[in-house]
Amino acid sequence: MDNLLLAALLGLLEGLTEFIPVSSTGHLLLAGHFLGFDSPGNTFEVVIQLGAVLALISLYAVKLGGLALRAHRDPEALRALVALLIAFLPAVVIGLIAHDFIKTVLFQTPVLISVMLIVGGVILLVIDRIAPPPLHFDATALPLRKAFWIGVCQCVAMIPGVSRSGATIVGALMMGVEKRAAAEFSFLLSLPTMGAAVAYDLFKSRDLLDFSAMTDIAVGFAVAFVTAVLVVRWALSFIGKHGYAVFGWWRIIVGTAALLGLWMTA
Template sequence: MDETLVAAFLGLLEGLTEFIPVSSTGHVLLAGHFLGFESTGKAFEVVIQLGAILAILGVYAKLLISTFAAAPTDPAARRFILSVLIAFFPAVVIGVLAHDFIKTVLFETPMLIAIMLILGGFVLLVVDRWKIDVKYEDATDLPLWTALKIGFFQCLAMIPGTSRSGSTIVGAMLMGVSKRAAAEFSFFLSMPTMAGAFAYDLYKNRDILSAADMNLIAVGFVLAFISALIVVRGLLAFVSRHGYALFGWWRIIVGSVVLLALLGGR
């Protein structure tokens, strides 16, 4: 199959799954495995996330501009910015320390990804049905300590198949954040997290990426941006009405199919 078409498909898959709790990296890595796609230094799978970052920035541009403009005089705006930075901090430390292990071992283990998809699906189903006392309805007004704990939950997603958004959403809900606010805080936290991962991975692979690699990344980036834009605009309304059960079942089904395929020698 033509590599450009594969890159386009993987970019589309990245954008569709980045902000829902099903693990975009897990889906892209597994799809790449079965399609025979091998990116240099596994950079493609990380760098195309820039498209999804720009999509979320576009959706929340007005809020972000007004928040940063108000920060010098508004304590609430400063607290919101600080809450996102505090939640981002654990991923910085663990991501830098474990980067090589994640890319060379965890990213190369499809069986682990399939198992984490299944386990994460069951966790999502349980938490979605759990009657949790909601304390926080506004993603921009979380206590700093709560934000930090959500940041530690996010670090679980360094195991591919776990899901960055899934980890943060589950962690937030367990601490009394509403389903909608949990998804929205996950959006906000994705901006520095994914931007940091993109920049660091590009830096680490700067000497081995070729022009051909960059062309494939560009294709994946464009498709990731377009598809992520569509998902972000509809996700909050969906989870407010239906919760996260659909994503839990999707994870279990996909993980099970992949596991059977791998056990069958694919």
């Protein structure tokens, strides 16, 4: 496959899957495995993730900026920012401790990724049906204790194939957060989480980074950015009306197809 076309395809995949509960990392790793794509130092994957982060920043800059400007005089705005910080901290601790194991072992195990896609899909289908009645309808007004436990749930997503947004959304739903608010809190939490993860990945692999294929990287970055903007705008409306079942079924289909592909090529 032509490199530019492959770069655009992977950028599209990143943008489509980063902020919905299907595991962008799992999709990218499996696509790279089956398409024979290899990026020295994972430069390509890291940079296109940055494209998705910037897409989210462009959409939520006004809301977060408003909270930050009001925080010194508005206790609710300050509380919203503190809730995000508290939810972010568990990922910092676990990420620093387990980063090398995750990147060198778990990310290189396609079977594990496929299985986790299927398991996560089943969990989404179940939670979509049995989640308790919602108590919280505003993503910026969650109790601090619940924000912390949502952050703990997010740490499970360090296993590739689990999905960061999926883990946070499932945790939020089980703690009485309404479906749309759960998705929006996941989006907001992804800003510090993904930003820190991209920065740490760049730092840890700084000696391995390869920017020789700048055209491919630029194409993947641009496609990921534009696609992520469109997906985030669409996702909140879709989830508010239809819930998460479609994402659960998608995960099961992709995970099963990947397992079959791995078995046939073994």
